[in-house]
Amino acid sequence: MLCALAAIPILIAVAVRVSSAVPPGRGPAFLDRIAQNGLFVGVTALVVSVPLFLPLTVGVVAGDTIAGEAGQGTLRYLLVAPAGRVRLLIVKYAGTALFVVVAPLVVALTGAGIGAALFPVGPVTLLSGDTIGPGEAVVRLLLIAAYLAVSLLGLSAIGLFISTLTDVPVGAMAATVVLSVVAQVLDALPQLEWLHPWLFSHYWLDFGDLLRQPVSWDSFAVNALLQGGYIAVFGALAYGRFITKDVLS
Amino acid sequence: MTRKWLRWLPAVAVPAVIAAGALAGSLPARAGDPLPPRTPEQVLQLIAQHREPALSGTLEQSSELGLPELPKTGAGSDSSGTAWLELLTGPHTARVYRDGPDNARIQVLDRLAERNAVRHGNEVWFYNSKDNTASHLQLPAGTADHYGSGKDVTATPDQLAAMFLAKVDPSTDVSVGADVQVAGREAYNLVLTPRSDATLVSSIAVAVDGQTGLPLGVEVKARGQSEPAFRVAYTSLTLGAPDASVFTFSPPPGATVKEIQVPEHQEGKESANATPPAAKDSTHKPVVTGSGWESVAEFPAGTAGSTPDAAALLEQATVPVQGGRLLSTALVNVLVLDDGQVFVGSVPLERLQAAVLQK
Numbered sequence: 001m002l003c004a005l006a007a008i009p010i011l012i013a014v015a016v017r018v019s020s021a022v023p024p025g026r027g028p029a030f031l032d033r034i035a036q037n038g039l040f041v042g043v044t045a046l047v048v049s050v051p052l053f054l055p056l057t058v059g060v061v062a063g064d065t066i067a068g069e070a071g072q073g074t075l076r077y078l079l080v081a082p083a084g085r086v087r088l089l090i091v092k093y094a095g096t097a098l099f100v101v102v103a104p105l106v107v108a109l110t111g112a113g114i115g116a117a118l119f120p121v122g123p124v125t126l127l128s129g130d131t132i133g134p135g136e137a138v139v140r141l142l143l144i145a146a147y148l149a150v151s152l153l154g155l156s157a158i159g160l161f162i163s164t165l166t167d168v169p170v171g172a173m174a175a176t177v178v179l180s181v182v183a184q185v186l187d188a189l190p191q192l193e194w195l196h197p198w199l200f201s202h203y204w205l206d207f208g209d210l211l212r213q214p215v216s217w218d219s220f221a222v223n224a225l226l227q228g229g230y231i232a233v234f235g236a237l238a239y240g241r242f243i244t245k246d247v248l249s
Numbered sequence: 250m251t252r253k254w255l256r257w258l259p260a261v262a263v264p265a266v267i268a269a270g271a272l273a274g275s276l277p278a279r280a281g282d283p284l285p286p287r288t289p290e291q292v293l294q295l296i297a298q299h300r301e302p303a304l305s306g307t308l309e310q311s312s313e314l315g316l317p318e319l320p321k322t323g324a325g326s327d328s329s330g331t332a333w334l335e336l337l338t339g340p341h342t343a344r345v346y347r348d349g350p351d352n353a354r355i356q357v358l359d360r361l362a363e364r365n366a367v368r369h370g371n372e373v374w375f376y377n378s379k380d381n382t383a384s385h386l387q388l389p390a391g392t393a394d395h396y397g398s399g400k401d402v403t404a405t406p407d408q409l410a411a412m413f414l415a416k417v418d419p420s421t422d423v424s425v426g427a428d429v430q431v432a433g434r435e436a437y438n439l440v441l442t443p444r445s446d447a448t449l450v451s452s453i454a455v456a457v458d459g460q461t462g463l464p465l466g467v468e469v470k471a472r473g474q475s476e477p478a479f480r481v482a483y484t485s486l487t488l489g490a491p492d493a494s495v496f497t498f499s500p501p502p503g504a505t506v507k508e509i510q511v512p513e514h515q516e517g518k519e520s521a522n523a524t525p526p527a528a529k530d531s532t533h534k535p536v537v538t539g540s541g542w543e544s545v546a547e548f549p550a551g552t553a554g555s556t557p558d559a560a561a562l563l564e565q566a567t568v569p570v571q572g573g574r575l576l577s578t579a580l581v582n583v584l585v586l587d588d589g590q591v592f593v594g595s596v597p598l599e600r601l602q603a604a605v606l607q608k
Contacts, residue, residue: 025413036503118324128365129363129374129378129383129504206360209358233267236261236262236264237258240257240260
């Protein structure tokens with residue numbers, strides 16, 4: 001799955017490399033900057049993968065946690081060990097969280113790498129029009145990856161909860177992915193403005209705030225708080241469901 | 250059975266705690282001492298004596314003008330033709346940095362994009378990250394304070410307040426409402442209410458910082474609308490000079506740089522994309538009839554729809570009425586006659602049509 005994610009920046013970079021110059025203001029954000037600076041491949045790839053690809057992979061990993069073991073019939077044997085259900089749940093969530101941290105990092109770093117290989121690397125223009133050196137740009141790229149990792153933790157907690165509800169892993173995966181799509185659709189409807197700050201996907205694309213000069217940390221903080229809330233609520237629900245669950249298979 | 254339900258307890262408790270926390274967080278916190286009561290005249294004086302401050306802050310602007318909200322596609326881009334209209338619909342956030350009269354920077358924070366206006370001394374730069382274009386403007390020495398300090402991108406509360414307060418005349422009732430809190434600071438609430446009934450404006454509230462006299466927020470209410478039609482206010486404010494590097498700007502490599510000639514008269518500046526096409530042409534001088542809040546400005550033929558782009562936009566935004574087409578918003582009505590004459594006023598349609606007949 002990480003390989004599939006890594007393919008996104010490679011595809012973008014190769015496509016831009018073989019095609020003619022991209023006119024500014026068309027296509028996904030930052031696409032026109034790639035030809036001038038390879039480091040933007042990482043940013044563009046993240047912009048492209050945030051709405052679907054990253055939630056998709058996270059949904060698959062998170063949905064598989066408990067339901068996968070139950071579906072294969074191995075959950076019973078895991079619970080025979082004197083580790084306890086809470087500990088199993090925590091370990092499963094930690095595994096998902098590790099994937100959530102690694103996934104955006106892979107996209108960003110592969111993008112920066114392939115971009116550096118195919119395009120010139122130089123000072124990076126920020127959204128504010130100021131320029132920073134390549135070293136600082138890589139730091140910003142890592143910050144964006146961290147932002148997205150935080151952003152996806154809430155979704156993975158939801159996935160963990162759904163995974164405890166069913167014994168069919170595919171169902172849990174699909175439900176998680178569908179939820180992330182539904183949240184983004186709701187986020188696009190202006191009639192539901194009151195709901196927007198509560199949607200876990202609301203701040204996903206606000207990582208652009210890290211590309212401003214000076215850096216705007218507001219969205220990072222508010223996003224971290226929101227995702228923390230989602231982890232707490234769905235973590236508690238998953239705990240409640242899992243320790244009361246009858247494990248038969 | 251009860252034991253099983255007992256185990257669900259944390260699952261119920263955590264959401265409850267978070268909901269309670271969210272509720273408590275949304276309640277307005279009262280902080281600081283209440284301000285000494287002042288008369289409207291004293292508050293006006295307080296505003297008048299405030300000097301160009303050094304500050305950095307975040308502005309939040311929202312409009313409910315009754316214009317259709319333009320779709321905001323997540324990571325996509327929109328055409329520059331609708332950019333000025335977009336500033337009038339939906340919410341916007343901007344960061345403002347100022348240090349004295351000739352250092353200013355305004356950053357309009359869009360999703361994955363940013364519009365900048367930087368003034369450093371007599372150099373003015375505009376930058377739009379969406380199409381990577383920069384415009385440069387060299388101000389003649391000794392230009393008026395506010396000129397070119399990014400007014401085209403967005404208006405700060407003190408610029409707006411100055412504009413509204415300059416128009417205070419006997420047709421306006423000035424009063425001081427209950428103190429408000431803006432950006433965590435206690436502020437006087439100066440309320441301007443038109444005495445006339447024949448205007449769309451119901452009231453204008455200016456939040457004036459109790460300590461410095463700096464206008465912190467402006468709220469314009471329209472008749473028959475509970476939500477403010479236009480609102481701009483600081484959400485955070487730090488007094489004191491921002492880092493000097495904020496005001497230095499040089500166009501990034503690869504950007505398209507355009508040099509703007511400073512026009513002779515002030516109205517003619519067309520730099521950022523915030524100027525409506527109808528107002529751009531300053532060679533036509535408007536004729537104003539009526540007084541105070543009921544005044545109607547009349548633009549001669551040929552003002553509207555000069556370009557095909559603007560004509561198409563006009564066609565979409567207006568509705569046909571007797572004698573022409575009407576662009577109706579919560580605060581301003583624009584009547585475009587069939588022969589191209591334009592009547593503008595924050596008055597009901599009937600008043601505009603009466604002004605047409607009076608000619």
